Amino acid sequence: MISFQLFSTSLSFAVPLILAALGGLVQMRSGIVNIALEGQMLIGALVGLVTASWLSSWLLGSLLAVVAGVLSGLFITVLMNVFKANQIIVGLGFNILALGIIGYILKSVLGVSGTLQVDDPAPLPVLNPISSEDGFLASLLNDRNPVFWFTVLLVIALPIVLRKTPLGTHIRAVGFSYEGAESLGLRARRLQLGAGAFAGAMAALGGAELSMGQVGLFNVNMISGRGYVALAAIYFGAMIVIPTTIACVLFAFFEALQIRLQLNNIPASIVSTLPYVMVVLGLFSSRLFSTIRRKNVISRT
Amino acid sequence: MMPKSEFISGFFRAIVPIVVALLLGSVVILFSGDNPLNVYFLLLRESAGGWNQIQSTLTSSTVLLFTATATAIAFRAGIFSLAAEGSLIAGGFAAAVVGASLTLSSPFIAIPIVLLASMIAGLVAAAIPAALRAWLGVDEVVSTLLFTFIIAGVVTWLVQTRFQAPGQANSATSYVADVATLPRDILGSGIGGGFLLGLLCVGTYGIWVKRSSSGFAVRMLGTAPRYAKAIGVRAPIYIFSVMAMTGVVAGLGGGVHLTGLVGRYVEGFSAGYGFTGLAIAILARMNPWGIIAGAIFFGAITSAGGTVQLFSDIPLDIVNVLQGLIMLTVVVDYSVLKRKRRRSRGDSTISTPGGAT
Numbered sequence: 071m072i073s074f075q076l077f078s079t080s081l082s083f084a085v086p087l088i089l090a091a092l093g094g095l096v097q098m099r100s101g102i103v104n105i106a107l108e109g110q111m112l113i114g115a116l117v118g119l120v121t122a123s124w125l126s127s128w129l130l131g132s133l134l135a136v137v138a139g140v141l142s143g144l145f146i147t148v149l150m151n152v153f154k155a156n157q158i159i160v161g162l163g164f165n166i167l168a169l170g171i172i173g174y175i176l177k178s179v180l181g182v183s184g185t186l187q188v189d190d191p192a193p194l195p196v197l198n199p200i201s202s203e204d205g206f207l208a209s210l211l212n213d214r215n216p217v218f219w220f221t222v223l224l225v226i227a228l229p230i231v232l233r234k235t236p237l238g239t240h241i242r243a244v245g246f247s248y249e250g251a252e253s254l255g256l257r258a259r260r261l262q263l264g265a266g267a268f269a270g271a272m273a274a275l276g277g278a279e280l281s282m283g284q285v286g287l288f289n290v291n292m293i294s295g296r297g298y299v300a301l302a303a304i305y306f307g308a309m310i311v312i313p314t315t316i317a318c319v320l321f322a323f324f325e326a327l328q329i330r331l332q333l334n335n336i337p338a339s340i341v342s343t344l345p346y347v348m349v350v351l352g353l354f355s356s357r358l359f360s361t362i363r364r365k366n367v368i369s370r371t
Numbered sequence: 372m373m374p375k376s377e378f379i380s381g382f383f384r385a386i387v388p389i390v391v392a393l394l395l396g397s398v399v400i401l402f403s404g405d406n407p408l409n410v411y412f413l414l415l416r417e418s419a420g421g422w423n424q425i426q427s428t429l430t431s432s433t434v435l436l437f438t439a440t441a442t443a444i445a446f447r448a449g450i451f452s453l454a455a456e457g458s459l460i461a462g463g464f465a466a467a468v469v470g471a472s473l474t475l476s477s478p479f480i481a482i483p484i485v486l487l488a489s490m491i492a493g494l495v496a497a498a499i500p501a502a503l504r505a506w507l508g509v510d511e512v513v514s515t516l517l518f519t520f521i522i523a524g525v526v527t528w529l530v531q532t533r534f535q536a537p538g539q540a541n542s543a544t545s546y547v548a549d550v551a552t553l554p555r556d557i558l559g560s561g562i563g564g565g566f567l568l569g570l571l572c573v574g575t576y577g578i579w580v581k582r583s584s585s586g587f588a589v590r591m592l593g594t595a596p597r598y599a600k601a602i603g604v605r606a607p608i609y610i611f612s613v614m615a616m617t618g619v620v621a622g623l624g625g626g627v628h629l630t631g632l633v634g635r636y637v638e639g640f641s642a643g644y645g646f647t648g649l650a651i652a653i654l655a656r657m658n659p660w661g662i663i664a665g666a667i668f669f670g671a672i673t674s675a676g677g678t679v680q681l682f683s684d685i686p687l688d689i690v691n692v693l694q695g696l697i698m699l700t701v702v703v704d705y706s707v708l709k710r711k712r713r714r715s716r717g718d719s720t721i722s723t724p725g726g727a728t
Binding site for chain 2: 103167
């Protein structure tokens, strides 16, 4: 029962990670490393929570968070593609800028420092498809919000889109070789901008799920590295949808475990480094194997 | 000496992004109902309006001299290392632990020991991504970025479990012994010993890169890697060395920041100084004079932002707004605006900014 609970909590925690990671994955497939996921999640968390409360509609709030994410994604991708700016610096700079602008506006316009509580929150509704109260299926499927189900659909649909549809093939082609794709008549810039918009949208939706579905308020530090964990998951999952999703669930499990361990006075800080340690080990072993393989090929020839 | 025309073009290439960033920043300020001119005037007055303000600007820029130099060293070899932030944290932590436990009587022994400890810690923190990049070709951007979080987590854990100061609610170490504290006022000038060490560090970097054979090899590796390898530069050794030096210099910066200013390791020791250093290194295009100017510029915004927040309603977040904007505006290729005909592309590989100047 307790392990059910832990697994069920992990799935809830995984939703923002999976959304951000799959967005970043599509953008990485189009040839751009998105370090700005962290800032995009923060924007989504704020826009979603505030607009949902203003308009008294979780759906409109989520949609406006997505719109904000699309704009942010287009913004950074235009800088990288049209203005040829370095991807890493744009990403890091965007995160600092997003944090700065949001903190600035919170203080000077809304008069709050760091944390924003809305008066009439419109949280994400909870769906209960299983009528019984307990059991594995109930703990798995009940108490889930619409964004959770959207995420499930995304995980199922995205591999098909990326592998089987012309759009997915074109995006991968652009990432594989920008000039090559252009020379074949693909609108490479448009595809890269589209992938960037999608990444921004998904990261922002993930942030909105965090503020509207899990936390119920906004804090400038609420993303606390989830964007970077999502990035780590993409590398750990080797830019493939299902492994990346599994990595997100695993990292979310660490997060859930960390909260449980904290109750037993075990410091959480070490557990929080586990996703990063695993990715570094993963990068290390995959490069090691490919280096050994290459050396063997050379020595054989 | 650098040719005059190069100096001027470098100056303009640094000024244009700053001006664009200030213009964009004024949009944010206008949106919140303040007058941008007022805000910028206040920032200027509080960073350079008097000797006290200049002193605190130099104090704030000290740590940035180290992180910018650390990052520039790796950039020279074409290595995009983000290790400065992690090494800064490790160096500061090591200085705190060693500095608090020293029972020596002479600062001439105690300070070098503490700074040596911070350099070693910075080296250790940078060594794994360096080795992975040098011999296995693991992308240094990802590994150094993710390593930052590993180091921060491990240091927090060490502070909480082993080095927590008694009677402290938050996670903080004890203060370092007086004997291990860097002088904060050299000869009554109000300039701290840390700032002078920072200048020394930038100067050493400048001489190394222009005058030494290893500096030449590193520059060649950064600008023409295949040519460098062809004439016998052993790339892995050099790549490991520059990435390790990034760690050493940033670790030293952490030690200086700790013993010269903060006095103990507290959670949130680095307010992203490593990433600010990255911005400075790019803004300066790795030029030592540019690094000094950039560090003082960012130090001025940071120190003035803190004071301005105290007696006006302008939040400290203006520092982040301006820094983020500068990072975005400095990497933008403005020539695109002129030559619209040429097709541009988003490169999937990470190129180093600028080139050797």
